[in-house]
Amino acid sequence: MLNNKGMVVTVFVLMIFSLQQVNAVYSNDLSYTNLQSTKTNYNKFSGKYLLVDAMATWCGPCQKAMSHLSDVIKYRGSIITLFSLSISPNTDNPKALLDFKKFYNATWEFGIDSGNVFQSAYKISIIPTYVLFDQNGKVLVKFDARDVSQSADYIKYIDKYIPNNQTSNPPTIEIPFYKTPEFFYIFVALTSVILIIFILRLFRN
Numbered sequence: 001m002l003n004n005k006g007m008v009v010t011v012f013v014l015m016i017f018s019l020q021q022v023n024a025v026y027s028n029d030l031s032y033t034n035l036q037s038t039k040t041n042y043n044k045f046s047g048k049y050l051l052v053d054a055m056a057t058w059c060g061p062c063q064k065a066m067s068h069l070s071d072v073i074k075y076r077g078s079i080i081t082l083f084s085l086s087i088s089p090n091t092d093n094p095k096a097l098l099d100f101k102k103f104y105n106a107t108w109e110f111g112i113d114s115g116n117v118f119q120s121a122y123k124i125s126i127i128p129t130y131v132l133f134d135q136n137g138k139v140l141v142k143f144d145a146r147d148v149s150q151s152a153d154y155i156k157y158i159d160k161y162i163p164n165n166q167t168s169n170p171p172t173i174e175i176p177f178y179k180t181p182e183f184f185y186i187f188v189a190l191t192s193v194i195l196i197i198f199i200l201r202l203f204r205n
Helices: 003-023 060-076 092-102 113-120 152-160 179-205
Strands: 031-033 039-041 051-055 081-084 111-113 129-133 139-144
Touching: 003 060, 031 113, 051 060, 051 113, 060 081, 060 152, 092 111, 139 152
Parallel strands: 051 081, 081 111
Antiparallel strands: 031 039, 031 111, 051 129, 129 139
């Protein structure tokens, strides 16, 4: 049996191994299915900054994000590679993705997360989720639909982690407060309080 010191060393080694696996997106162990139904390794992106868009063709927010991702290519396409990856292999096949790509005039590459390997490795729980990798395949940042609402938000994430000399940016749109998530939460909270007070008064009467 392992003593306490041996157990600590073992756990530490396993943690390091786990982190290496998660960060090794460009290793030969991770692959996806391309639109020609061929297994392809992520190491084809090695040496590039890669933004993976974990999505599905049936996902409303994913569809809405297409115009923003087009702006990402327009304004930062010279410094990053964009890759849309369907993590819904049971519903999305190469033809469905190709039709989706054509419909939104997407110029970047698409693929399918066969076996949900990428989803599992990077703990994707909601879509769309975006994972930005550096040139060695290490995760720089992960964000999702709750963090971005316009093209400028995507650019801010990219510029925070990847130095660039570009000054051209998509316009920032001022969102009215009543359309923000904060307003919705406040509205729900106030409505709930008013409803509770109303019910209490009914019981008192």
